[in-house]
Amino acid sequence: xxxxxxxxxxxxxxxxxxxxxxxxxxxxxxxxxxxxxxxxxxxxxxxxxxxxxxxxxxxxxxxxxxxxxxxxxxxxxxxxxxxxxxxxxxxxxxxxxxxxxxxxxxxxxxxxxxxxxxxxxxxxxxxxxxxxxxxxxxxxxxxxxxxxxxxxxxxxxxxxxxxxxxxxxxxxxxxxxxxxxxxxxxxxxxxxxxxxxxxxxxxxxxxxxxxxxxxxxxxxxxxxxxxxxxxxxxxxxxxxxxxxxxxxxxxxxxxxxxxxxxxxxxxxxxxxxxxxxxxxxxxxxxxxxxxxxxxxxxxxxxxxxxxxxxxxxxxxxxxxxxxxxxxxxxxxxxxxxxxxxxxxxxxxxxxxxxxxxxxxxxxxxxxxxxxxxxxxxxxxxxxxxxxxxxxxxxxxxxxxxxxxxxxxxxxxxxxxxxxxxxxxxxxxxxxxxxxxxxx
Numbered sequence: 001x002x003x004x005x006x007x008x009x010x011x012x013x014x015x016x017x018x019x020x021x022x023x024x025x026x027x028x029x030x031x032x033x034x035x036x037x038x039x040x041x042x043x044x045x046x047x048x049x050x051x052x053x054x055x056x057x058x059x060x061x062x063x064x065x066x067x068x069x070x071x072x073x074x075x076x077x078x079x080x081x082x083x084x085x086x087x088x089x090x091x092x093x094x095x096x097x098x099x100x101x102x103x104x105x106x107x108x109x110x111x112x113x114x115x116x117x118x119x120x121x122x123x124x125x126x127x128x129x130x131x132x133x134x135x136x137x138x139x140x141x142x143x144x145x146x147x148x149x150x151x152x153x154x155x156x157x158x159x160x161x162x163x164x165x166x167x168x169x170x171x172x173x174x175x176x177x178x179x180x181x182x183x184x185x186x187x188x189x190x191x192x193x194x195x196x197x198x199x200x201x202x203x204x205x206x207x208x209x210x211x212x213x214x215x216x217x218x219x220x221x222x223x224x225x226x227x228x229x230x231x232x233x234x235x236x237x238x239x240x241x242x243x244x245x246x247x248x249x250x251x252x253x254x255x256x257x258x259x260x261x262x263x264x265x266x267x268x269x270x271x272x273x274x275x276x277x278x279x280x281x282x283x284x285x286x287x288x289x290x291x292x293x294x295x296x297x298x299x300x301x302x303x304x305x306x307x308x309x310x311x312x313x314x315x316x317x318x319x320x321x322x323x324x325x326x327x328x329x330x331x332x333x334x335x336x337x338x339x340x341x342x343x344x345x346x347x348x349x350x351x352x353x354x355x356x357x358x359x360x361x362x363x364x365x366x367x368x369x370x371x372x373x374x375x376x377x378x379x380x381x382x383x384x385x386x387x388x389x390x391x392x393x394x395x396x397x398x399x400x401x402x403x404x405x406x407x408x409x410x411x412x413x414x415x416x417x418x419x420x421x422x423x424x425x426x427x428x429x430x431x432x433x434x435x436x437x438x439x
Contacts, residue, residue, distance in 0.1 A: 002029055006037045006044075014044035023052035030057070038065075047073065051080035054089065063092035075104050082153055083126050084233055087113040112226075121204040122197035124234065125218045127227035128152045132160050134168060134186035141176060141185050157215040159225055160189045167194060167217055167225040194219050197226050205234040284421055288428035298431055301357060301378045302424075308349060309385040309423045310416045312342055316393035317415055335398075338390040346386030354379030370435065377434050381427040388426075389419050 002017060018026055018041075030038060030053070042050065042065065054062040054077065066074060066089055078086045078101070087110060090098055102111065116122035130148050132141050141158075149155050158171040170192040171185055179188050194217040195204040208216050208231055216229045316338045357378040361371035396415055 002041075003033070003037065006033070006040050011040075011044040014041065015046065018045055018049060023049070024056045026053045027056040031061075042069075047076045048080055051077045055081060055085040059088040059092045062089045067093060067097055071100075071104075074101060078110065083110045083113050083128060083227075084124050086110050087116075087123060090114060091118065116197065119201055120197065121195055121199045121201055121218055121229055122226065124201055124236075125197065125227040125229045126153045126233075129225075129228050130155055130158045131225065132158050132171060132185050133163065134160055134184070134189060136185045138176065138179050138181045138183050138185075141171070145173070145176065153230065154215055154228075157228065159217055159228070160185060161225050165224045167219050167223055170217065192217060195229065196221060201234065204229055208234055280417065280421055284424045284428075288432065298377075298428070300360075301353075302427070304353065304378070305381050305385060305423050305427045306420050308382055309389045309419045312345065312386050313389040313393040313415055313419045316342070316390040317397065335394045338394060339387075342390040343387045346383040349386055350379040350381075350383030353382045373434050377427070377431050381423070381430055384426050385419070385423040388422060392419055392422065 002014070006014060026049070030041065033041065045053070054065060057065065066077070069077065078090075081089070090101060090110070091114070093101065102114065112127055113123060113125070128151060130145055130152055132144065136144075145155055145158060156173050158173060158176065160168045160171055162168060169189045171189045175188050193207060193211050193213065195207055197218050197220055204216060204218075208214070208229070214231045216234075218226050218229050220226055354375045358371055358375040361374050393415060396418070
């Protein structure tokens with residue numbers, strides 16, 4: 001239907017059609033239009049609808065649409081948008097346009113959010129909130145809520161501060177409505193958890209989940225109320241952070257859209273780097289040429305050793321990164337648990353590997369004259385590597401965290417390479433000691 005109106009070029013019909021649409025639905029249909037149709041649509045809808053609709057596009061797509069608007073319309077749209085959504089769009093603009101726009105926003109509260117890092121809570125908060133004082137009577141507070149309601153994102157939670165802006169607590173709208181005069185804000189307000197503007201968004205999202213809060217007050221380090229973080233905004237950023245961590249965990253460069261050749265070129269450097277990481281494994285193998293040439297059966301079980309250790313390390317790394325995002329205080333306890341679990345799993349896996357190897361070596365007796373010793377080499381190697389793998393998978397991200405690096409950089413392929421080198425030294429080292437004289 002929208003395409004039909006656009007095809008006829010009837011701007012009034014387009015405007016009437018979209019005015020009752022949810023901005024999300026309009027954003028979905030917008031993605032399927034060609035460039036000419038998009039241009040007609042953007043010229044037909046109101047500034048309010050345009051601002052709402054941009055909030056439901058990805059920041060990159062919203063910036064692309066935004067930069068094609070004229071300067072006056074850009075200013076109007078940015079002023080209408082929620083500060084956190086506007087900040088996301090501004091961050092994606094080209095430097096020259098961003099600087100020009102920031103100059104026109106000299107008196108806007110949006111500027112307060114632009115300087116935050118993208119993973120900080122302050123970048124996702126809105127500073128358009130209703131602020132009350134504890135000495136206000138119920139009637140005065142109600143009048144203020146009614147007056148400011150059209151300009152704020154939500155009035156479900158009302159924030160209470162002293163005359164200097166220090167956060168004291170919150171007042172729920174339902175409590176304000178139910179309370180009869182005479183009474184004051186201080187009589188019905190309550191204490192409330194809060195987060196700091198510099199807290200990681202993952203930490204703030206976790207706090208909202210723990211306390212079952214939909215609107216979280218955001219303070220600066222001095223306790224001054226700066227704004228609030230809403231659950232939908234927290235979840236959006238939490239999802240983006242999770243996606244970035246997943247990409248790092250897989251050593252995948254930032255996801256991009258585009259034709260296959262562009263995606264391939266974007267990933268090629270990383271694939272070359274990962275290819276280079278396999279060289280140390282080959283070098284370690286070359287150090288044990290003598291034992292490998294005399295006991296060829298060792299090669300048969302090499303994938304078993306490397307695969308098991310890598311699987312355990314990846315599981316432990318995932319648990320560690322999850323704790324960094326949710327509850328860092330538990331890392332010590334969970335580290336001990338993972339290491340003990342590795343020891344137990346290694347013992348059972350090593351025993352199974354011993355039996356499998358013994359059966360294999362007995363059936364193929366031409367491959368080795370010492371099946372029991374060979375089975376011990378494989379079983380002990382698996383036990384040791386599966387026991388050591390969690391230690392490495394915990395130590396590396398914890399060390400990176402202590403050095404102020406993103407622990408997700410300890411991605412699967414990188415940490416697996418370290419595990420593989422360690423496993424090869426254990427496996428071939430034990431083989432050299434135990435099988436060196438049994439040829």
